[in-house]
Amino acid sequence: MAEKNMNDLFLHNLKDIYYAEKQIYKTLPKMAKAAASTELQEAFEAHREETAVQIERIEEVFKILDKRAQGVVCEAIQGIIEEGKETMDDFGSSPVIDTALTGAGRAVEHYEIARYSVLCALAKQLGMKDAVKLLDQNLQEEIKTDKLLSQLAESFGTGSTSTSTSTRKAA
Numbered sequence: 560m561a562e563k564n565m566n567d568l569f570l571h572n573l574k575d576i577y578y579a580e581k582q583i584y585k586t587l588p589k590m591a592k593a594a595a596s597t598e599l600q601e602a603f604e605a606h607r608e609e610t611a612v613q614i615e616r617i618e619e620v621f622k623i624l625d626k627r628a629q630g631v632v633c634e635a636i637q638g639i640i641e642e643g644k645e646t647m648d649d650f651g652s653s654p655v656i657d658t659a660l661t662g663a664g665r666a667v668e669h670y671e672i673a674r675y676s677v678l679c680a681l682a683k684q685l686g687m688k689d690a691v692k693l694l695d696q697n698l699q700e701e702i703k704t705d706k707l708l709s710q711l712a713e714s715f716g717t718g719s720t721s722t723s724t725s726t727r728k729a730a
Contacts, residue, residue, distance in 0.1 A: 569681040570626065576674045577617045578630025583667060584610045586640050590660055593647040599657050599711055603664070606704050613700065616693040623690050639666050661712035668705035675701060 584607060591603035621628040643663035650659040675698035682690040 565681060565685055569678065569685060569687075570624065571631065572674060572678050572681065573617065573620060573624075574629060574631040575633045576671070576678065577614070577621075577628060578633045579636040579671065579674065580610055580614050580617060581630060582633075582636055582640055583671075584614065586643065589647065590643065590664065593651060594657055594660055595654075596657050596711075596715070598714075599660060602704075602707055602711060603660075609700055609704070613697045616697055620687075620690045620693055623687065636667070636670060639663075639670055642666065655715075658712055658715045661708045661715065664708045665705055665712070668701050668708065671701040672698065672705065 587603050587607040587610065591600045591607070594600045594603060618628045643660075643666070646659045646663045647656075650656045653659070675694055678694045679691055679698060682694060
């Protein structure tokens with residue numbers, strides 16, 4: 560087996576985040592539907608649109624590398640998404656569902672932030688200026704989303720979410 564190098568590491572991480580983003584894209588509508596507050600629903604819906612653009616940027620990086628865009632199964636994101644599904648099942652009709660969902664969403668964001676940070680660092684080391692720009696755009700969006708979810712969680716924690724913003728029907 561040939562010795563792995565920095566290019567191999569970069570490509571593996573790129574495939575990992577590509578798979579992760581596609582899984583996240585599929586999951587966000589379920590999270591939006593499970594949210595009680597309009598604000599959180601809108602945040603998840605907006606992030607889904609953003610995720611579609613992030614996937615396109617990753618595909619651009621694959622083009623820069625002259626590689627076919629493909630993912631590798633990522634056990635970490637599968638586990639984080641599974642925990643999110645359990646959260647929706649366990650707290651779906653609970654008054655704390657939005658707080659629970661922001662926690663699940665932030666777990667996803669933290670994973671993405673870690674991956675994009677590594678990818679940006681590797682791309683810089685490899686002299687891939689165009690890839691750095693694309694990946695850093697994704698990183699900055701993930702940081703922004705994490706901050707938004709944190710702010711929403713704080714507002715839910717203080718009980719400031721009113722029933723007027725809720726779209727959830729009484730069970």
